[in-house]
Amino acid sequence: MVLKVFFPSCCSSAESGILVGRWLSEQSSAVILAVVHFPFIPVQVKQYLSEVQRVTKVSVSVLGSWSNSKQEKEENLSKFLEDLGTIFSHEPWIQISKEGDSKFWSCSTLQKHSNSPKEEEVILIYYDQRKVMLSHLHPPLDTATSTDHEADDASKLSAIFHTVAKSKILFMTDRYDDGPIKLTHWQSDGAEASIIVELMKQASVPACMLLTFLLSLVSRICRSRVLKFWPLSFLWSKLSTCEQLGHRLQHLQVISSNKKAQTQTQLMRKANIFVSLLIDVALGILLMSWLYRKNRIGRLADTLIPVADHVAEELQDLLQWLMGAPAGLKMNRALDQVLGRFFLYHIHLWISYIHLMSPFIEMILWYVGLSACLGLTVALCILSDIIALLTFHIYCFYVYGARLYCLKIYGLSSLWRLFRGKKWNVLRQRVDSCSYDLDQLFIGTLLFTILLFLLPTTALYYLVFTLLRLLVVIVQGLIHLLVDLIDSLPLYSILLRLCRSYRLAAGVKFRVLEQQDGKPLRLLMQINPLSYGSVVQTYRLPTYSCYPKDSWISLCKKLFLGELIYPWKHKGEKQD
Amino acid sequence: MEERRYRSASGGPIALRALQHSASCRELAVRCPRLQLRSLSAVTSAVWLAAYGLFVLSQNSMVLSAAIFITLIGLIIYLHFVKIDQESLLVIGSLGIQVTSSYASGKESTTFIEMGRVKDVVINEAIHMQKVIYYLCILLQDPGDPQGVSEIVPLFQSSKPRLDCLIEVYRSCQEILEQRKMAPQSN
Numbered sequence: 001m002v003l004k005v006f007f008p009s010c011c012s013s014a015e016s017g018i019l020v021g022r023w024l025s026e027q028s029s030a031v032i033l034a035v036v037h038f039p040f041i042p043v044q045v046k047q048y049l050s051e052v053q054r055v056t057k058v059s060v061s062v063l064g065s066w067s068n069s070k071q072e073k074e075e076n077l078s079k080f081l082e083d084l085g086t087i088f089s090h091e092p093w094i095q096i097s098k099e100g101d102s103k104f105w106s107c108s109t110l111q112k113h114s115n116s117p118k119e120e121e122v123i124l125i126y127y128d129q130r131k132v133m134l135s136h137l138h139p140p141l142d143t144a145t146s147t148d149h150e151a152d153d154a155s156k157l158s159a160i161f162h163t164v165a166k167s168k169i170l171f172m173t174d175r176y177d178d179g180p181i182k183l184t185h186w187q188s189d190g191a192e193a194s195i196i197v198e199l200m201k202q203a204s205v206p207a208c209m210l211l212t213f214l215l216s217l218v219s220r221i222c223r224s225r226v227l228k229f230w231p232l233s234f235l236w237s238k239l240s241t242c243e244q245l246g247h248r249l250q251h252l253q254v255i256s257s258n259k260k261a262q263t264q265t266q267l268m269r270k271a272n273i274f275v276s277l278l279i280d281v282a283l284g285i286l287l288m289s290w291l292y293r294k295n296r297i298g299r300l301a302d303t304l305i306p307v308a309d310h311v312a313e314e315l316q317d318l319l320q321w322l323m324g325a326p327a328g329l330k331m332n333r334a335l336d337q338v339l340g341r342f343f344l345y346h347i348h349l350w351i352s353y354i355h356l357m358s359p360f361i362e363m364i365l366w367y368v369g370l371s372a373c374l375g376l377t378v379a380l381c382i383l384s385d386i387i388a389l390l391t392f393h394i395y396c397f398y399v400y401g402a403r404l405y406c407l408k409i410y411g412l413s414s415l416w417r418l419f420r421g422k423k424w425n426v427l428r429q430r431v432d433s434c435s436y437d438l439d440q441l442f443i444g445t446l447l448f449t450i451l452l453f454l455l456p457t458t459a460l461y462y463l464v465f466t467l468l469r470l471l472v473v474i475v476q477g478l479i480h481l482l483v484d485l486i487d488s489l490p491l492y493s494i495l496l497r498l499c500r501s502y503r504l505a506a507g508v509k510f511r512v513l514e515q516q517d518g519k520p521l522r523l524l525m526q527i528n529p530l531s532y533g534s535v536v537q538t539y540r541l542p543t544y545s546c547y548p549k550d551s552w553i554s555l556c557k558k559l560f561l562g563e564l565i566y567p568w569k570h571k572g573e574k575q576d
Numbered sequence: 577m578e579e580r581r582y583r584s585a586s587g588g589p590i591a592l593r594a595l596q597h598s599a600s601c602r603e604l605a606v607r608c609p610r611l612q613l614r615s616l617s618a619v620t621s622a623v624w625l626a627a628y629g630l631f632v633l634s635q636n637s638m639v640l641s642a643a644i645f646i647t648l649i650g651l652i653i654y655l656h657f658v659k660i661d662q663e664s665l666l667v668i669g670s671l672g673i674q675v676t677s678s679y680a681s682g683k684e685s686t687t688f689i690e691m692g693r694v695k696d697v698v699i700n701e702a703i704h705m706q707k708v709i710y711y712l713c714i715l716l717q718d719p720g721d722p723q724g725v726s727e728i729v730p731l732f733q734s735s736k737p738r739l740d741c742l743i744e745v746y747r748s749c750q751e752i753l754e755q756r757k758m759a760p761q762s763n
């Protein structure tokens with residue numbers, strides 16, 4: 001099989017020495033991690049490597065020799081290097097040599113116990129050690145479902161990434177250390193660190209503890225018995241603001257936990273939640289400053305009452321239109337007048353309540369607007385709740401119209417069965433034939449006729465109020481969609497993909513470098529970053545998603561029968 | 577490094593370039609016809625004529641600036657996301673197969689498939705619009721079932737070479753794929 005040597009590009013200009021790394025025999029690949037320079041004592045090298053192996057659980061060993069000769073000398077050096085092969089017995093012993101500044105290196109192998117004497121082909125693959133170490137390989141989605149063990153065997157690249165990533169301790173010794181071993185790797189000039197990052201790491205521990213304490217207080221208050229009484233608990237469940245606040249509280253608890261993230265997924269999730277919260281609060285504070293400057297919120301409160309009045313007037317006009325001859329249809333005058341006057345009185349009551357509340361509206365709105373500093377999502381949820389409260393009368397009308405229509409439809413279907421001489425058998429849940437008495441048939445047919453001729457009036461009222469209700473539901477739905485989007489977007493992952501694209505790897509790509517006859521094939525291995533779509537899909541934050549639970553067909557059926565529709569179902573609620 | 581000329585399935589001229597880097601590494605690149613100046617100016621003039629007609633009707637100069645904006649954005653999107661200049665296949669024995677598409681704006685999209693996942697490279701037939709065309713594809717191994725195929729990766733989808741070009745590419749690939757069957761050492 002072809003021998004593949006993965007050589008770190010940072011060691012290209014290193015002094016002569018021996019190569020240290022991991023040999024993957026099933027793939028016939030050698031992953032070189034570092035170069036150990038002369039002078040060294042073989043026993044100490046072996047001791048150091050066994051210690052590294054014990055800590056990292058990666059089988060690191062001496063793989064071969066590296067000679068970087070500036071002039072055309074070193075006949076005895078090559079003999080010396082071959083003799084090293086006998087001290088560090090490794091099969092096969094790889095010898096790489098570079099002459100002067102030439103790009104083309106020669107690579108040969110020494111096989112002592114080989115059965116085939118022919119020269120096997122060698123491929124030299126350069127890789128950027130720092131990038132491969134920091135990168136996280138994402139398996140393609142179809143192999144992600146298979147078990148981890150199989151995936152490790154199947155993917156050779158993940159073995160290489162794993163080797164480099166786990167050998168962090170090998171990269172800790174730099175050239176300023178006074179140990180017996182002198183290494184060259186990507187960090188051999190000394191590790192870099194940022195003061196700000198270190199300070200933040202130190203400050204994060206007490207900050208996390210404080211935050212955990214505060215959050216436990218808040219959650220204890222929320223769970224107290226006082227807030228669980230019936231009217232209040234019903235109110236909390238209906239307001240979407242409380243859901244959103246609960247969701248954000250959960251997020252805060254995840255961030256402020258003291259346990260360090262074990263896997264990459266957990267780390268990315270924490271980081272995504274943190275950045276999402278930060279952006280949310282920043283946008284909320286921006287919104288708040290815009291609202292409170294020039295007293296815009298006062299002006300908003302002043303326009304709220306006229307808008308509610310205007311909506312009520314439009315509804316009154318609509319009802320007057322329905323009470324006349326709407327769209328040329330002829331309604332049943334008596335029923336029309338009854339229903340119309342009933343709804344008109346309802347609107348009159350609603351307007352009176354709004355006018356009663358009008359002096360307090362500005363103050364309430366002013367204080368409620370302050371809660372926008374908790375985040376833009378909270379502000380949007382409050383907006384959605386205000387819309388729901390302002391259009392409460394439309395919701396009431398829809399319920400009245402739907403119940404009336406539903407009763408009528410059930411009555412009609414039952415009496416239609418009577419008309420045909422059949423009956424609904426509740427025990428068997430099917431339609432059976434039944435012989436009715438004459439007076440039953442007479443009354444039934446009369447009632448059927450009455451209901452049938454009153455159907456257009458009720459149906460029209462039902463249609464109009466259902467359309468209005470659907471309009472309000474669509475507006476609320478759009479707001480919730482926006483809130484969902486802000487909640488679930490993994491902003492940190494997207495930023496990482498934009499700025500440090502090598503951290504999220506979908507795979508690798510190879511580029512063929514200049515070749516020379518007789519020298520091994522030279523390839524450059526680069527990291528192929530994940531596409532933005534896959535980033536969003538992999539790292540999406542889960543939400544209390546409120547997708548419509550009905551399909552279109554069942555929705556139409558419910559509308560036709562007059563059943564009440566509740567289009568938004570939250571994940572926590574029990575399904576009925 | 578010679579270039580041979582062939583025709584694509586729709587009749588346009590394409591060129592195949594075969595490079596042998598080493599005994600087990602080959603690169604095969606198919607170059608599609610470039611963007612024609614004729615078609616570009618035809619589309620641009622059509623859009624601007626329509627915009628000018630709308631301007632004469634509505635007397636609103638926003639229509640003209642909107643037309644210029646749309647043309648520019650449309651051209652950028654076309655060059656960056658739609659128009660493929662060259663599709664190449666890099667076969668490295670015992671490492672894998674790399675499929676690259678280079679777009680007219682210089683963007684390159686690459687996929688690397690490891691040799692362990694590759695079952696075979698075959699020429700297949702497909703119904704495309706109103707024609708039946710030949711296309712080259714890579715069959716991926718199903719990890720659970722040694723005889724099964726888990727996925728098919730079609731190659732050269734934008735240039736769609738005809739059978740004669742595909743046979744050349746197929747022969748090159750098979751020569752390298754056979755080497756892995758010939759030399760399985762004790763692993």
